Amino acid sequence: MMSGRHTGEQHSHTVEGTDPQLYVEVHDPEADAGLRPILLIHGFSSSSKLNWEDSGWISALLAAGRRVIAVDLPGHGRSGAPEDMDSYSPSRIRADLLQIAFDAGARPLRAGDPSSGLDVIGYSLGSRLAWEFGATQPEIVHRIVLGGPNMADPLAEFDLVAAQRYLADGSPIADESTAGLLKMAQALPSNNIFALLSLVEAIKGEPYDPAEAVPHMPVLLVAGEKDDRAASMPRLAELAAAAGSMAEQLVLPGRNHTNAITSRAFKQAAIAFLGS
Amino acid sequence: MAEISFPLPDLGEGLIEATVLEWLVSPGEQVERNQPLVEVETTKSAVELPSPQAGKVVRIYGGPGDKINVGEPLIVFEVPDNTAGIVGTVPKEEAPKRRVRLSAVLDED
Amino acid sequence: MTGFRQAQSPDAPTPHPEAPGKRTEQLSMQQALNRALDEVLAENPKAVIFGEDCGRLGGVFRITDGLQAKHGEKRVFDTPLAESGILGMSVGLAMAGFHPIPEVQFDGFAYPAVNQIICQIARMNYRSRGTLPMPITLRVPSFGGIRAPEHHGESLEALFAHVPGLKVVSPSNPHEAYHLLKYAATRPDPVIFMEPKSRYWQKGDVDFGAADAPGAGSPAGAPTGAKVMREGRHLTLIAWGAMVSRCLQVAGLAAEDGIDVEVLDLRWIKPIDADALVASVRKTRRAVVVHEAPLTSGLGAEVAQLVTQGCFDTLKAPVERVTGFDVPYPSGDLEDEYIPNIDRILFGIQRVLEYKRG
Numbered sequence A: 001m002m003s004g005r006h007t008g009e010q011h012s013h014t015v016e017g018t019d020p021q022l023y024v025e026v027h028d029p030e031a032d033a034g035l036r037p038i039l040l041i042h043g044f045s046s047s048s049k050l051n052w053e054d055s056g057w058i059s060a061l062l063a064a065g066r067r068v069i070a071v072d073l074p075g076h077g078r079s080g081a082p083e084d085m086d087s088y089s090p091s092r093i094r095a096d097l098l099q100i101a102f103d104a105g106a107r108p109l110r111a112g113d114p115s116s117g118l119d120v121i122g123y124s125l126g127s128r129l130a131w132e133f134g135a136t137q138p139e140i141v142h143r144i145v146l147g148g149p150n151m152a153d154p155l156a157e158f159d160l161v162a163a164q165r166y167l168a169d170g171s172p173i174a175d176e177s178t179a180g181l182l183k184m185a186q187a188l189p190s191n192n193i194f195a196l197l198s199l200v201e202a203i204k205g206e207p208y209d210p211a212e213a214v215p216h217m218p219v220l221l222v223a224g225e226k227d228d229r230a231a232s233m234p235r236l237a238e239l240a241a242a243a244g245s246m247a248e249q250l251v252l253p254g255r256n257h258t259n260a261i262t263s264r265a266f267k268q269a270a271i272a273f274l275g276s
Numbered sequence B: 001m002a003e004i005s006f007p008l009p010d011l012g013e014g015l016i017e018a019t020v021l022e023w024l025v026s027p028g029e030q031v032e033r034n035q036p037l038v039e040v041e042t043t044k045s046a047v048e049l050p051s052p053q054a055g056k057v058v059r060i061y062g063g064p065g066d067k068i069n070v071g072e073p074l075i076v077f078e079v080p081d082n083t084a085g086i087v088g089t090v091p092k093e094e095a096p097k098r099r100v101r102l103s104a105v106l107d108e109d
Numbered sequence C: 001m002t003g004f005r006q007a008q009s010p011d012a013p014t015p016h017p018e019a020p021g022k023r024t025e026q027l028s029m030q031q032a033l034n035r036a037l038d039e040v041l042a043e044n045p046k047a048v049i050f051g052e053d054c055g056r057l058g059g060v061f062r063i064t065d066g067l068q069a070k071h072g073e074k075r076v077f078d079t080p081l082a083e084s085g086i087l088g089m090s091v092g093l094a095m096a097g098f099h100p101i102p103e104v105q106f107d108g109f110a111y112p113a114v115n116q117i118i119c120q121i122a123r124m125n126y127r128s129r130g131t132l133p134m135p136i137t138l139r140v141p142s143f144g145g146i147r148a149p150e151h152h153g154e155s156l157e158a159l160f161a162h163v164p165g166l167k168v169v170s171p172s173n174p175h176e177a178y179h180l181l182k183y184a185a186t187r188p189d190p191v192i193f194m195e196p197k198s199r200y201w202q203k204g205d206v207d208f209g210a211a212d213a214p215g216a217g218s219p220a221g222a223p224t225g226a227k228v229m230r231e232g233r234h235l236t237l238i239a240w241g242a243m244v245s246r247c248l249q250v251a252g253l254a255a256e257d258g259i260d261v262e263v264l265d266l267r268w269i270k271p272i273d274a275d276a277l278v279a280s281v282r283k284t285r286r287a288v289v290v291h292e293a294p295l296t297s298g299l300g301a302e303v304a305q306l307v308t309q310g311c312f313d314t315l316k317a318p319v320e321r322v323t324g325f326d327v328p329y330p331s332g333d334l335e336d337e338y339i340p341n342i343d344r345i346l347f348g349i350q351r352v353l354e355y356k357r358g
Helices: A048-053 A057-063 A090-103 A125-136 A160-169 A176-187 A193-205 A233-242 A264-275 C002-006 C029-043 C067-071 C083-095 C107-121 C157-161 C174-184 C243-256 C274-284 C299-311 C332-338 C342-354
Strands: A006-010 A023-027 A038-041 A068-071 A118-123 A141-147 A219-224 A247-252 B002-007 B017-023 B036-041 B046-050 B055-060 B067-069 B073-079 C024-028 C047-051 C076-078 C099-103 C137-142 C167-169 C191-196 C203-207 C227-230 C235-239 C261-265 C268-270 C287-294 C320-324
Touching: A023 A057, A038 A048, A038 A057, A038 A090, A038 A125, A048 A057, A048 A068, A057 A068, A057 A264, A068 A090, A090 A125, A118 A125, A118 A264, A125 A141, A141 A264, A160 A176, A160 A193, A176 A193, A219 A233, A219 A264, A233 A247, A247 A264, B036 B073, C024 C029, C024 C174, C029 C047, C029 C067, C029 C174, C029 C191, C029 C203, C047 C083, C067 C076, C083 C099, C083 C107, C107 C137, C137 C174, C157 C167, C157 C268, C157 C287, C157 C299, C167 C174, C174 C191, C174 C203, C227 C243, C227 C274, C235 C243, C235 C274, C235 C342, C243 C261, C243 C287, C243 C342, C261 C274, C274 C287, C274 C299, C287 C299, C287 C342, C299 C320, C320 C342
Parallel strands: A038 A068, A038 A118, A118 A141, A141 A219, A219 A247, C047 C076, C047 C099, C099 C137, C137 C191, C167 C191, C235 C261, C235 C287, C287 C320
Antiparallel strands: A006 A023, A023 A068, B002 B073, B017 B036, B017 B067, B036 B046, B055 B073, C024 C203, C167 C268, C227 C261
């Protein structure tokens, strides 16, 4: 249900001198709860539509009175697929997200003002970006929710050479994780496969190290019971707790990395966590 | 009252089936249009299906883990007869009202 | 009436499958039409049903509800939103030996298909010297009365009745709907079947063993011609489709004033049952014809001529017409002003009763 107004557009505010060509949708609720906006960051090979709209997240958040900012990552969904490698680096994407959040009206946290700041929900690759975004933007980020999170980014282990060879002449890919990720990326005809490989390459250049920068705001970690990619979630929680953050964990019975996203329990927990 | 069956819709991308993850409504429940009905998973993603209409849920098909083919029944709603059409409204059956009276001298010639 | 008989198939109609003891059932017109189509599909392996939303959805008015699930996607299927294509495909199917039962979703959507209906379907049998008959039953939810937007309330009977080669019929209640559709769907000729959409939800007894049911073995043996729905001595109200039930209401009110009104349901608009018209008006000596379509060149003119021709010497007044107006069919909120209402019909009757020979 797309209740309320929403606007969608290709983001055109240049960051570091170039246009990131990112597609942004801002959804306004019919009845605004007066709380800060929520930024949604989708996973690898997904999109705002698949990850957040079709799964019922946007309608659930709107029904809870929350303002929603949804962005398609570079090479995904309705965003552009820039030629340069730098557009795909996690640090550049975080800079773009900050600009987008500001353009959509998010403002630094002010004590006693529940409409100030920004909440962030990320899934899979999006949870990595949300963790780093929270850690590096403490002045604006209020709380974060991480879905299907992992200590290590599986994309860092991705065998790019094998993938490129497979795409060129069909040579089989030995590494199971690489083969699986590529199959997932190819499943959607809307994906720009070469842009996705650029993203993988850029991630390899900036591998994920959650211990390097730990967010200091409250964190909710959510994963399916059968999500192998999120097996290290408790260690992320320990990291956050060791840094003095409040870290809650939620395990969704019977769910895996693909189907945890639609879970009502996930949505309700996130709405409650971000509403407090 | 009339029953309207809603089949599993075409989920795009050439998908022909979906697996039920969790029903969000149950028989006997009154649902509104666009209210989330069920979570289903395809080979490509998990989606939440919104209700195409308002009505009372009569039956749901498939429990968690069951596969349903596109076009097969997913849910049956009970709706008032007068919403069974898609365009227009059902005319009300009213007792005939008149303002005109007839008067005539009928010669039976 | 006689012309109609000649067009009948020589094949004996199939006996009705209903079990004895369950000969009458109360159904809505929707259910009655659905039942008829279900039986036609079961009895004739060459019958196929198609149209916009006819298949999976079961039709916007639920007339084909459940038929695809029961008879399969090859016999009940959805088409693109292209009426010319729906009727063009019907031509090809009929040539290949099928009995197509297409649906045009609303009356106003028949206009894009008029080329196929008039230029091909109506004259293929004639053009091919009888080697390519067109056994096509075109169902068209017709007339107004449901507060729908433009193109959803048209009355096309005069248009189609004017075309040689077409038959046109409209049922007035669930019983007629069941029998007329079953009969129309076994004809070797094209029939335009105009369903009065404002009466779809009306319930009524369907007598499956009716005397004029196909195969009932009655002298009529088929629901052809017109039917007297209420007998009367003073005046005949002539109508078809949705206007029949309104005329029956008017007859009830007229009786309060001492006027005994007969109501004749034409059923078949073409061929028109001139014998029944003349027989009724020879008895009552007064006639009012009622239709939703605009006045000018409407079917009421045809009825008035046939009555005048057959009853000129006994008529007490010229035949009166109570009709829609000579304007495009209005939007839903003006519908009650456009469609002949009870008072307008009573006025029409009063004009006939008051007529004085000059």
